[in-house]
Amino acid sequence: MRIARSILIxxxxxxxxxxxxxxxxGAEFLSTKLTLLPDAxxxxxxxxxYGGNPLIADESTAREALSDPVRLKRHETxxxxxxxxxxxxxxxxxxxxxxxxxxxxxxxxxxxxxxxxAAWRWRSETPxxxxxxxxxxxxxxxxxxxxxxNLDVSPKWMLLLAGDRSKAIPVHWTPWWQRWxxxxxxxxxxxxxxxxVSQNFTLRHRTL
Numbered sequence: 664m665r666i667a668r669s670i671l672i673x674x675x676x677x678x679x680x681x682x683x684x685x686x687x688x689g690a691e692f693l694s695t696k697l698t699l700l701p702d703a704x705x706x707x708x709x710x711x712x713y714g715g716n717p718l719i720a721d722e723s724t725a726r727e728a729l730s731d732p733v734r735l736k737r738h739e740t741x742x743x744x745x746x747x748x749x750x751x752x753x754x755x756x757x758x759x760x761x762x763x764x765x766x767x768x769x770x771x772x773x774x775x776x777x778x779x780x781a782a783w784r785w786r787s788e789t790p791x792x793x794x795x796x797x798x799x800x801x802x803x804x805x806x807x808x809x810x811x812x813n814l815d816v817s818p819k820w821m822l823l824l825a826g827d828r829s830k831a832i833p834v835h836w837t838p839w840w841q842r843w844x845x846x847x848x849x850x851x852x853x854x855x856x857x858x859x860v861s862q863n864f865t866l867r868h869r870t871l
Contacts (some may be wrong), residue, residue, distance in 0.1 A: 692822075693732050694762040694802040695806045701788045703834050707734075707744065710761040711766050711802070714777030722779065726752070728802045729781040736793040736828065746783040754778065763807050763818045772818035778823060808832055 698706040704734070713725040729752075734741040756776050778868050796804055806829055807820035821829055 667807055689714055692803050692805045693728060695733065695804050696761055697806065697808045697832065699808065699810045699812065699832075699834055700837050701812060701837075702725045703790075704784065705787055705792065706784045708780050708782045708784065709759060709804075710758075710777055710778050710780040712758075712776050714756075722754075722777070725779045728796055729779065731797065732800070732802065733794045733796050733804055733806070733823065736795045737789070741795055741797070748783040749805075751782045751784075753782070754779050755780065762805075763820055787834045787836070789834075791799050791831040793831050794823070794829040796827050800825040828861050837867045 694710045696708045696710070698708070700706060709729055711725040711728050713719040713720055713722055713832050719728060731745075732780045733745055735747060736803040737744075755778050758776060758778065761778070761780055778812055794806060803825075805820060806823055809818050810816050812835060823829060
């Protein structure tokens with residue numbers, strides 16, 4: 664009985680420590696930066712390291728890993744990122760901008776990195792967004808959120824393995840009656856109504 668209990672305790676401890684050990688090899692993950700922008704806009708930037716990642720041998724493998732790393736959960740449907748917006752791909756060696764401070768251990772800063780980042784930008788149709796990582800994916804995803812409207816708030820992050828779903832992430836949702844498109848349409852309608860009223864008043868005045 665004591666042996667069985669010890670095994671359970673060790674197993675539980677290993678499960679708790681596993682994410683911490685995983686972070687010691689941060690370059691093996693895809694760093695997924697979600698920036699929250701005003702008016703329900705979001706910017707998703709996913710970075711792969713094909714210079715210091717043992718799981719990504721070259722640029723071709725990195726591009727393949729970035730082609731469909733996560734999907735947006737909309738109701739009961741998983742929407743590929745390619746259906747949300749056109750992708751913008753850049754190559755660089757700047758980890759600091761595309762990963763949280765705790766993502767990599769300090770000793771990796773001296774190692775060479777060849778980074779490639781795929782970015783998608785779109786306006787959310789819902790006040791919250793949820794990402795899901797398709798099953799069977801090789802590369803785990805470190806999803807972290809940065810609020811562009813409040814840079815003093817520390818980034819929040821979560822680790823997604825194949826088949827995992829993120830927590831609901833609130834966006835800066837603007838009610839439809841406060842959106843600039845609604846205000847513009849309302850202004851045009853009001854000006855049009857005023858024009859027709861003035862024209863009708865002028866016509867009646869001339870008739871009299």
